[in-house]
Structure formats: structure tokens, C-alpha cells
Amino acid sequence: MEYLEKNMSQVENGQLQLTNIYKSFGSVRALNDVSISTGPGKIHCILGDNGAGKSTLVNIISGVLTADSGEYLVNGKKVIFSTPKQALNAGISTVYQNLAIIPMLSIFRNFYLGNEPVKDNYFKFMDKDFAISTTKQELAKFGVTVNDVKRPAGTLSGGQRQCLAIARALYFGAKVLILDEPTSALGVKESANVLNQLSLLRERGINIVLVSHIIDHAYDLGDLFFILKMGELAGSYDKKDVSLKTLRSILSK
């Protein structure tokens, strides 16, 4: 409970705003004057076909790419991220479909990768016992029970890997969680578990940005929908104002 409260207070300010974003790769314009605004305790879905600019937008939010022009505000403050680490430090964490975890690395090493707990400042010896016990504990919060977290993470199922990545992001203070196609590689049951976990996180006040082409999952879960077409924002909708049928027809137009 203590952990929950700690995170509750942290996530009060997961405000994220992008205005008039442009991004080109050579002569190809990937994003053209895109503006979105997201806030805590909501699930935002970025929808669109392949090549619509979803990944580019996500990469700008997560610091992998920098926009050519436009403003990026985190909690009202202007930011320019040039590395993913800077975005991470600002509480913006991205869970990528294929890159979330390293299969060959053990589960607990994955959990602490880049944030290893160290026992001393000189040699940077890892506090393995601490790492192992917290990894178990944090995974259990997401319904993943693993007895041996020294196992390679590749032995986890797809859904468990997603949960590992999400648990890790939250443990390290994510206020904004960006998920790239979290359910596209999962079975029905595993998808349901991941989606269920996400709606629990919404209740805790996390700002969730979901990139998906599975519109049924997105509609079930989402509060706000941003539709990208050919690099432009074709519309943003509140769930109150739009039905699944309408959303689908807008997308397929």
C-alpha cells in the first residue's frame, strides 16, 4: 500500500502536450502539424494505418527522435529530449513491442537494466539480493508469479514480458506510460490480462498513451482517440462522443 501511495502522489502531474509538431525524413514528411494533449488518469489511443506516423510520434515523445519544429511540453514546461534516457528521467517511459526486454538476459537483470542498484560507489557492485527480491515483488503486483527471476527473460510468455516492462517502468517512477502495440503479439487471455492491468494503472493516475491498430482493444480501453492519417492528425475524439462503429468508419475512410 505504501508503494501505491508513493506512486499516487508522483503521478499527479503526468501532463504531456505536443503542439504543431513537424518531422521529415529527407523528402518524406512523416508528421505534419500534429498537436495532441494528454493528461493523467486517462488512456489515450493513437490510431492509424501503417505509415500514418504513429511510430514517429511515439519516438518523438520518448526521446528517440527530436521534432523538426513544434513545441513539446511536459507539465507545462518546454522540453527537448535528445536521448531516451532524458525522457525516462522526466517520467516518460516507453514499452516497445519487440525491444522491451532482452531475452538472453535474466529477468532481474532486465528489470534493473540501466538502473542497477549498487552497494558501493567505487566498484559499483550490484546489490543482487535486493534486485532479485524487488523484481519478484514488483512482478507479483502485475499478476506474474516467477519463482526464479535468475531465469533468462526469454523463458517468459509474451504477456509476462509486457508486464515485466510495465512493472519496471512504474517502479522507476513513470508518470507517462507509452505502449507500442502492447497486445498485437499476444493471445486472447494474455491480452485481457495486460489490458486489465492498464485500466488499473489508469485508476492510479498514470497517463497512458497506447499505440495500436487493434481498434477493438483500443475502443474498450481508451478514453481519448487520436487518429493519424498520412502524417496528419485526422481527428481527436472523446469516447463519449464517438461509437466504435463511427471510429472504425473514420479510420477506414
Add this chain to the structure above:
Amino acid sequence: MWFFFSIFGHEAFLSLSGARSYLQVSSEIGILAIGVTLLMISGEFDLSIGSMIGFSGMTVTLLTLNADISMPLAALITLLIVLLLGFLNGVIVVRTGLPSFIITLGSLFIIRGVTIASSKIITGRTQLGGLETANGYDIMTFIFNNSLQIGGVDFPVSIIWWIILGIVAFLLLTKTQVGNWIFATGAAKETAELMGVPTHKVKISLFILTAFCAWFIAMTQTITYGGADVLRGEQKEFIAIIATVIGGTLLTGGYGSIFGTMIGALIFGMVRQGIIFAGADADWFQVFMGIMLIIAVLINGIFRKKYVTG
């Protein structure tokens, strides 16, 4: 392996002097292979270490004899140059994104060529001797060519250096933050970068470490023989890779162990000296090592599949 040669080999293999003989060979390859292992786990190769051995030996000898510097200082200057070479290897690899196999194959030829050519220009020869009377030779001997008497047999100090370096590398790899980064860099560079791991720094540092190992072996050899030869260290890069792979490290990076590599180097030493003790033609040694390498890679491949996919 030990049992094999104990049974089929000569009784001298079992004696302390037999042990000294294979341990000396193992330690030399072992020290090199420790650097190679860490670098390979991070996903890179360094084929230029063999030529760095020749280069280091020649440089330290030339500096001592021709530039009239005391030998420890010459060794230090040589070390700085060699570390710079390792640094350059690393920087070129991470900046260009080209396979290190190709880049360091290039530097292998460059360094070897420069060593031979400059040696010919400066001294007109490719082999140099006469270091024994040089200034500071005794200090260098103390560090690199000391020996420890056990049961009347002199065990060279390189065995101790090998074990110490092995323990340090083992602790670094399995117990520290940097160790975690080395594994992650080799297993999935892109993911590691997304998590904030400085993969370029990791790789460059390990290229420098490998260069250090080459320098260390070069110093040991130079002191042992009292001189240098431009061709020294030839094929050592391959042998170090063989010991590493036999020890279970994946060629593609992301998985491996220092302990395995030390066993690999031990096997190498035992087989090489064991074949001599057994009275067989030493040429068969190469055949045997080649077969061992292929078997090891096959086993590693199966192991990896099992390990990663569960």
C-alpha cells in the same frame, strides 16, 4: 582432457613440470582470452590483438635499446600507444557501425605491416635481442617473468597474473553494474540504449581492455626471450577466440563466462603440451583444436536456442 592425456600420454604430463608446461601455455592464451571474452560478450571481435603483441614487443625493445630509455618507462610508453590503438579500433567500430571483424582485420594488417616495415627501416632487422643488460630489466623481470617454486619446479608468474585477471574479470562481469551493461550491449544493443546503457562507451572500453591484454602478453614474451620479433603473436587472435568459444561464449555476443574461458584456455594448454608429451606430431594439435572449435560452436548454438526460447 587431463584424464585423456593422463591415460594415453607420457607420465611426464602428470608431473609438476608437466603441469608447469601446460599452465604456462594456458596462462598466456588465458590472459588474452579474458579480454577477448568480455569483448565478445559485448558483441565485438578484435582480430588485431596478435599484431599488437608483435608491435608492443618491438616498440618496447626499440625504445629501450635505440632511444636509450629505461625499460619500465619504455613499457609504459608502449602501453599508452597500444591503448590508443585499442581506443581507435573501438571508436571506428562504434562510429561506422561496421562489423568489428572487418575493421580489426584491417588494423591487424596495418599494425603488423607498420611493425615489420619500421623495424627494417630503423634496425635493418626483424628480430631484436640483448635486452638483458638494459636499464630496468630486473624490475620488468620481477613483474612479468618471476617464478614461484613449488616442489622444485618453477611456476611462471604469468599463471598468477592469469588467475588474478580472471577473478577481476569474473567479478566485473557477474557482480557489477558494468557487467550487466556488457551482457545487455551484446544481447540487444538497441534495447540497452533505450534503457540508457552507454553501449558505445562499453564497447570502446573493452577494445581498450583487449589491447591491454595484448600488451601484457607482449611484455611477458619480451622479457622471457630477452628480445622481440616482429612476427610474435601471429595467430594468437584466433587461438584466443577458440579458447573463448570452447569456454561457451556466444560468437554473436550476449552470453558467456570468464570461468568457461579459463577452462577453454586450460584445455588449449593441455592439448598442445599433451600431444607433445604423448609423442605425437604437434601438427595434429591444430586438427584437434579445429574440431573442438566446431563442436563447441554447435553445442553453443543448441544451448542458445534452448536458453532463449525456453
